[in-house]
Amino acid sequence: MLTGFLILFPLIASLILFLVKGDGAKKMAFAFSLVEFGISLLAYVWFRANPAMDTLSLNCTWVESLGIKFAVGFDGISMLLVLLTTFLVPLIILSSFQTTYDKPNTFYGLVLLMQSALVGVFVANDGFLFYVFWELALIPIYFICLLWGGENRAKITFKFFVYTLFGSLFMLIGLIFLYNHTGLDTGIKSWAINDLYAAGRSLTEAQQTFVFWTIFVAFAIKMPIFPLHTWQPDTYVTAPTQGTMLLSGIMLKMGTFGVIKWLLPVVPLALEKWGGVAIGFAVVGIIYASCIAIVQKDYKRLIAYSSIAHVGLIAAGILSANQQGVQGAVIQMLSHGINVVGLFLIADILMRHTGTRDITKLGGIRSMNGQFGVLFLIILLGSVALPLTNGFVGEFLLINGVFQFNAWMGAFAALTIILGAVYMLRSYQAIMLGEKKSNEVTFGALADTDKAVLIIVCIAVIAFGVYPKPLNDLAEPAVKALLMNLK
Amino acid sequence: MKGLFIISGLGILAMLAEIFKFKRALYPIVLIGILAAYVANFMEFNNNMSIEQFNNMIRFDNVALAFSGVIIITAFFWFILANDYFNSETSLADHFSLVLFAITGGLMLTAFSNMTTLFLGIEILSIPLYVLAASKKNDVRSNEAGFKYLIMGSMASAFLLFGIALIYGATGTFDIMLMRSKIAGGNMPMFFYAGVIMMLVAMCFKVSAAPFHFWAPDVYQGSPTVITALMSTIVKTAAFAAFMRLFLIGFGGISETWGMALSVVIALSLVISNITAAAQTSVKRMLAYSSISHAAFMLMAILAVNAKFSVPSILYYTLAYSIGSISSFTVLYHISKNGDESFEAFNGLAKRNPMVALGMLIAMLSLAGIPVTAGFFAKYFVFTTLIASSYKWLLILAVLTSCVGVYYYFKVIIAMYFKKPHTEEPVAFESSHAMLLAITTAITIILGLLPDLIVKML
Numbered sequence: 001m002l003t004g005f006l007i008l009f010p011l012i013a014s015l016i017l018f019l020v021k022g023d024g025a026k027k028m029a030f031a032f033s034l035v036e037f038g039i040s041l042l043a044y045v046w047f048r049a050n051p052a053m054d055t056l057s058l059n060c061t062w063v064e065s066l067g068i069k070f071a072v073g074f075d076g077i078s079m080l081l082v083l084l085t086t087f088l089v090p091l092i093i094l095s096s097f098q099t100t101y102d103k104p105n106t107f108y109g110l111v112l113l114m115q116s117a118l119v120g121v122f123v124a125n126d127g128f129l130f131y132v133f134w135e136l137a138l139i140p141i142y143f144i145c146l147l148w149g150g151e152n153r154a155k156i157t158f159k160f161f162v163y164t165l166f167g168s169l170f171m172l173i174g175l176i177f178l179y180n181h182t183g184l185d186t187g188i189k190s191w192a193i194n195d196l197y198a199a200g201r202s203l204t205e206a207q208q209t210f211v212f213w214t215i216f217v218a219f220a221i222k223m224p225i226f227p228l229h230t231w232q233p234d235t236y237v238t239a240p241t242q243g244t245m246l247l248s249g250i251m252l253k254m255g256t257f258g259v260i261k262w263l264l265p266v267v268p269l270a271l272e273k274w275g276g277v278a279i280g281f282a283v284v285g286i287i288y289a290s291c292i293a294i295v296q297k298d299y300k301r302l303i304a305y306s307s308i309a310h311v312g313l314i315a316a317g318i319l320s321a322n323q324q325g326v327q328g329a330v331i332q333m334l335s336h337g338i339n340v341v342g343l344f345l346i347a348d349i350l351m352r353h354t355g356t357r358d359i360t361k362l363g364g365i366r367s368m369n370g371q372f373g374v375l376f377l378i379i380l381l382g383s384v385a386l387p388l389t390n391g392f393v394g395e396f397l398l399i400n401g402v403f404q405f406n407a408w409m410g411a412f413a414a415l416t417i418i419l420g421a422v423y424m425l426r427s428y429q430a431i432m433l434g435e436k437k438s439n440e441v442t443f444g445a446l447a448d449t450d451k452a453v454l455i456i457v458c459i460a461v462i463a464f465g466v467y468p469k470p471l472n473d474l475a476e477p478a479v480k481a482l483l484m485n486l487k
Numbered sequence: 488m489k490g491l492f493i494i495s496g497l498g499i500l501a502m503l504a505e506i507f508k509f510k511r512a513l514y515p516i517v518l519i520g521i522l523a524a525y526v527a528n529f530m531e532f533n534n535n536m537s538i539e540q541f542n543n544m545i546r547f548d549n550v551a552l553a554f555s556g557v558i559i560i561t562a563f564f565w566f567i568l569a570n571d572y573f574n575s576e577t578s579l580a581d582h583f584s585l586v587l588f589a590i591t592g593g594l595m596l597t598a599f600s601n602m603t604t605l606f607l608g609i610e611i612l613s614i615p616l617y618v619l620a621a622s623k624k625n626d627v628r629s630n631e632a633g634f635k636y637l638i639m640g641s642m643a644s645a646f647l648l649f650g651i652a653l654i655y656g657a658t659g660t661f662d663i664m665l666m667r668s669k670i671a672g673g674n675m676p677m678f679f680y681a682g683v684i685m686m687l688v689a690m691c692f693k694v695s696a697a698p699f700h701f702w703a704p705d706v707y708q709g710s711p712t713v714i715t716a717l718m719s720t721i722v723k724t725a726a727f728a729a730f731m732r733l734f735l736i737g738f739g740g741i742s743e744t745w746g747m748a749l750s751v752v753i754a755l756s757l758v759i760s761n762i763t764a765a766a767q768t769s770v771k772r773m774l775a776y777s778s779i780s781h782a783a784f785m786l787m788a789i790l791a792v793n794a795k796f797s798v799p800s801i802l803y804y805t806l807a808y809s810i811g812s813i814s815s816f817t818v819l820y821h822i823s824k825n826g827d828e829s830f831e832a833f834n835g836l837a838k839r840n841p842m843v844a845l846g847m848l849i850a851m852l853s854l855a856g857i858p859v860t861a862g863f864f865a866k867y868f869v870f871t872t873l874i875a876s877s878y879k880w881l882l883i884l885a886v887l888t889s890c891v892g893v894y895y896y897f898k899v900i901i902a903m904y905f906k907k908p909h910t911e912e913p914v915a916f917e918s919s920h921a922m923l924l925a926i927t928t929a930i931t932i933i934l935g936l937l938p939d940l941i942v943k944m945l
Contacts, residue, residue: 063939066871132858139857146905154901161897162890165857169886172867176874 004058010116017109029108033090040086067190071125076478097449114140148240167218174214200266208270222255226285236304241348265485286312290419317398325401332394342379342457364436368443382461390464490528498587505580551598554728569713585615593725632709639702643692653682663737697756707775716816720809756783761891800868807861814850835908855896861934
């Protein structure tokens with residue numbers, strides 16, 4: 001029940017916001033998202049107390065003639081991602097307090113609508129439901145980017161929309177193919193996740209290959225993985241900061257989560273055959289994106305490319321399909337989500353305070369605002385995976401996992417740590433250290449809300465770096481259970 | 488069957504209205520009559536009495552009744568949309584009767600069980616439409632539309648008739664059931680297959696599938712907007728009901744002979760319609776091309792020849808498409824009152840009238856096939872039907888072209904929500920049309936949430 005409520009609450013909240021006129025949409029949205037976070041914490045406590053408890057899940061018929069059910073529930077992985085979503089959305093809303101959007105009620109309504117769909121994606125236990133939420137998540141973010149984005153937004157957001165829709169239609173075909181192979185002995189077709197797993201494993205290798213690639217395209221576009229990433233940098237740069245945060249912090253995880261839950265257990269034979277190729281693409285993407293990030297001047301674009309590199313490593317870890325790889329991926333998904341929101345906020349703060357994100361035009365900000373310098377540095381170190389930060393835990397496991405799969409792949413994937421340090425530290429040096437570049441640039445004190453968000457992110461970076469046990473406790477059994485399916 | 492009687496009776500009544508001078512009362516009478524026809528039609532559903540009529544010339548089984556229901560309910564919505572059309576024209580009663588006779592022909596097409604009835608139905612449907620297409624008497628384009636439609640339609644009818652003659656020569660019967668059993672016996676002469684292909688060509692003309700679609704964009708654009716709405720909803724539904732009945736029942740046993748030809752037709756329709764639609768500047772013309780693409784989707788369900796799923800998926804598709812079209816034509820009708828049918832006319836609609844923009848948004852999402860609208864399930868059913876057949880390559884093509892489809896539907900959305908309007912003045916929307924838009928939008932969402940309502944009927 002509670003799971004259904006987690007989906008329903010932001011939906012209702014967004015409808016309320018659409019209807020409300022006047023000011024206060026910002027604060028209302030923030031309050032709603034805090035309540036949602038509270039509910040998800042409650043769900044977490046219950047889940048930890050008794051993971052098999054049925055009161056959390058919901059399973060009722062939706063379209064009877066097609067075997068479609070409204071089935072939602074938690075496992076360890078989806079619990080983590082739901083917590084990530086409900087944790088990040090209040091931060092994202094809080095980070096928008098210094099920006100004034102016109103038609104704020106529509107804007108925040110769309111953000112909450114998006115949250116509802118995202119939670120739905122993570123908790124769906126029915127293939128069809130998963131697809132519907134997957135598509136639903138696309139609509140609000142499209143409008144957020146279209147209506148409040150920057151220059152040239154109509155063209156860029158449209159490219160993004162068509163790209164992802166293209167992928168998801170292929171996924172639909174793959175899923176329908178699986179669905180058509182369910183219930184061959186009983187004659188009753190079903191979209192339930194376990195039936196789809198069983199159907200997938202009953203396929204021949206050639207059929208599994210078909211399913212693998214049709215579904216993988218959708219996830220690869222969403223993440224994005226090289227060479228399907230071309231929509232991403234433009235979209236991230238053009239979208240309003242909060243849109244970018246939603247895209248990179250949470251929406252990107254839909255793709256990686258999809259591979260873990262909806263691809264790995266379905267097509268073990270195809271994975272054995274084609275997993276290496278897919279990892280190859282991911283690793284090429286890591287190096288390619290890192291190299292481009294090194295020469296970027298626009299700080300937001302730099303983070304966008306770094307995001308491709310990070311997600312490439314996550315994907316490689318998942319596709320290597322061993323305990324370390326997948327568990328590392330789950331933890332890194334969380335860390336990346338938190339860190340990237342912090343980084344995009346920093347890009348936004350730079351823009352607001354100095355009017356530019358061009359790192360060659362910035363410099364010496366640390367001497368003007370030391371506090372900002374420290375917060376920036378902590379988040380940045382989390383992002384380059386320094387030991388004792390949250391990035392390290394996941395990245396270490398990931399590289400370990402890829403290395404077990406293939407030593408060469410592991411070696412190349414590990415380059416991400418070196419290259420990541422290069423572009424991240426270089427950008428920090430250019431922005432924060434050195435001489436002040438121009439006299440107009442003054443950098444005053446941070447606004448309270450910005451400071452609050454950055455501090456919360458920093459606490460998360462350090463806390464999960466020093467004590468990652470709660471994350472591991474949740475991820476480990478879930479990943480184990482999942483990998484059992486593969487054997 | 489009673490629905491057919493009531494609608495044709497209304498048509499005759501409309502002709503008498505001019506003589507007995509109750510023209511003003513005609514509009515409410517027609518609306519009530521159509522509702523009565525719907526109720527009568529609904530009562531016959533699942534009621535196995537008197538299915539066959541007139542020596543088995545016509546057969547109102549459940550499939551026929553379901554499609555008749557779609558046609559009648561769409562007709563009701565259409566009459567609400569078209570109230571201005573009947574008020575402003577001078578020859579009022581004629582238009583009523585022409586439309587009602589066209590609907591009568593449509594109802595015959597859903598239920599024919601004999602090829603003579605098929606031919607009669609098509610003619611009764613088409614001839615009023617030739618006149619209606621040209622009903623803007625002083626407009627060159629409207630006259631052109633009527634003329635083109637007449638020439639092309641007659642040619643298709645000729646093909647149909649020739650096909651029927653050849654098939655009659657081979658099987659010795661007009662009855663599609665008897666024909667089916669004769670075909671199952673095997674050993675058909677060569678000219679029989681020629682007849683089947685000729686009928687396929689004729690039906691493709693009628694549903695405007697490529698490469699027999701050339702008339703459609705000009706006719707759609709030239710005709711008055713409400714008549715275009717009529718063509719793309721009621722006429723489409725009727726033509727598909729007929730197509731399905733003929734090829735699934737009559738020629739279902741020899742699907743391999745016409746399947747290949749039909750798959751080429753579908754592939755061409757998908758590619759040509761979507762790419763051409765993307766290049767249009769007029770919304771009306773874009774909708775015309777997009778209707779070709781929707782036709783291709785419905786043809787895919789026929790191509791699958793799936794005993795269990797083909798019919799429900801076509802039924803659902805026709806309903807979803809008709810409702811979406813009614814919504815979009817209602818909005819287009821108001822936007823283009825000053826004659827501007829381009830995408831620019833939609834600029835800033837979200838500011839000028841947010842509720843109307845929302846209705847149009849949902850209609851566009853539905854036509855593009857985004858969940859949770861009716862249009863999504865329509866496409867979904869077609870995919871599930873086709874994936875079990877041997878034409879999987881068409882699915883890939885359908886996915887690719889659907890993405891192109893999103894482009895032109897979203898052009899409207901972008902114009903509404905993103906572009907600056909020329910004027911700030913709100914778009915006037917009379918209350919009956921606002922109501923209609925609200926109802927069709929609600930139906931689009933409800934069908935998207937609960938597709939079982941329709942699919943479980945059959």
